[in-house]
Every structure is written in structure tokens, then in C-alpha cells.
Amino acid sequence: xxxxxxxxxxxxxxxxxxxxxxxxxxxxxxxxxxxxAIERDxxxxxxxxxxxxxxxxxxxxxxxxxxxxxEDLTAQTFLKAWEAIDRYKERGAPFVAWLxxxxxxxxxxxxxxxxxxxxxxxxxxxxxxxxxxxxxxxEQATDENSVRAAVxxxxxxxxxxxxxxxxxxxxxxxxxxxxxxxxxxxRVIQHRALGNLRKIMQG
Amino acid sequence: MKxxxxxxxxxPGTDGTLLAIAAQIHPLPENVVPSERFLEQMRKRLLDLxxxxxTGYRAA
Numbered sequence: 067x068x069x070x071x072x073x074x075x076x077x078x079x080x081x082x083x084x085x086x087x088x089x090x091x092x093x094x095x096x097x098x099x100x101x102x103a104i105e106r107d108x109x110x111x112x113x114x115x116x117x118x119x120x121x122x123x124x125x126x127x128x129x130x131x132x133x134x135x136x137e138d139l140t141a142q143t144f145l146k147a148w149e150a151i152d153r154y155k156e157r158g159a160p161f162v163a164w165l166x167x168x169x170x171x172x173x174x175x176x177x178x179x180x181x182x183x184x185x186x187x188x189x190x191x192x193x194x195x196x197x198x199x200x201x202x203x204x205e206q207a208t209d210e211n212s213v214r215a216a217v218x219x220x221x222x223x224x225x226x227x228x229x230x231x232x233x234x235x236x237x238x239x240x241x242x243x244x245x246x247x248x249x250x251x252x253r254v255i256q257h258r259a260l261g262n263l264r265k266i267m268q269g
Numbered sequence: 270m271k272x273x274x275x276x277x278x279x280x281p282g283t284d285g286t287l288l289a290i291a292a293q294i295h296p297l298p299e300n301v302v303p304s305e306r307f308l309e310q311m312r313k314r315l316l317d318l319x320x321x322x323x324t325g326y327r328a329a
Binding site for chain 1: 286287290291293294295296297301302303304307308311312314315316317318319320
């Protein structure tokens, strides 16, 4: 190896070490905020909100495809998290994984209720847009939304794994900790989900 | 015991067509973010929770 190659390799090692150190400091800082929030310190909880609100919003938006609904559900997610934070336990996944689980469950319940409501109103409301369920609406959306529409048609467990792995870009270990399954089980769910996506997208 | 290539179990995630499907699933564009107005209002609301919680706790 030349001295220039040595120097480049050293520089990359330094960058990686610096990024790892930064990540460690952020994790430690977050643990402190979480502990303070558990002790009902709202400003610490607001710091957690500042860190994660955009990610939570984007996760919800992916499911509902509507800015107003995504904001309402984001607000509900943080209010619910505040109520439940004393039951939070760190189980190998970052704090944001806990928030994502709350957001995901709330959003799926919301979409189910909306779909049921649409079906109930189907006989009295003429407006097609109002009576279509959200999954159907996305199915009929533009090409750029076709992958998202296909993801929404997966069974809940498969949809959650696909979103956490490819939209949230969590690793297998983090997803496993979040949904309470083993890493091999998550791999199998992902494999089946991708197979189902292929079938859906090939029509 | 007879074995064949077809009977071997494939390790999940090694199917090329599935990897191609996975490659099509992207995070949303960077510009999908909540409005500034929402962010500020929600932050204020969360800071007020402290007072609400403590008031409620003392009342209880």
C-alpha cells in the first residue's frame, strides 16, 4: 500500500470512528431524555419530539398519502406516547422504533375505521372519491404510487416489516426487537412479503 | 437419500427478482415534511402537557 493509500484509509477510519462516536453520544443523550420524560419532564419529551417528529410524520404519510391526516395522526402518536411513556422499555431497538410502532398501529386502526365507514356510507354517498377505501384509492393512483399501493395491500405483519426495512431503513435486529420476533423470523416475513409484492405488481 | 438442486432450500433474500422488487421500495421524497405551523403548535402543546399532568396529578 502506498503512503497516499494509507493516508486515505486512515482518513476513512477517522470518519467512521467520528460518526460512531457521534451516534454513541446521541444515543446516550436520548436515554437521558427518555428517562426524564418517564419522570414527566415535558421539555425532555419535547426534545424527543424535535428529534423524531419528521420521521414519524413521513411514516404515517406513506400510509395515508394525505398531509392533513398525517399531521393529525402524528399529533395523536406523540400524545399517546406521552401517556404511555412510563411503560416504555428499551429492548434493543432505538426509542424511535417504539414511536414508529405507536404511529403504525394508530394509522392502521384509522385506515380500517375509515374503510369501514366508507363501506357503511356506500349506499348513500354518491361521490365515488368519498366512498372508495384508502387502499383502493391508492391502487388506482398514478404509476409513481404503484409500489406504495402494492405495499398497502400486504397483510399487516408483512406490510410492517417491508415499511420498517425499506422505508424506515431499520436493520433486521431493530425490526425484530420492534415487532417482537426473532431475526430469522423477520427474514422469512420479508421474503414472503417481497414474493407477494411481486405477485401484486405483476397483476 | 436422493437430493436434487431443486429440493435445496433457498436462503431468504437471495432471489434476484425479489431483490429487484425490494429496490423499488423507496423512502418518501425529502420534501415530504410536516408544516412549520403544525410543528410549532404541537411543540407548544407538548410543553403544556407538563403543567396539565402536574395539575391533574395534584388534583388526584
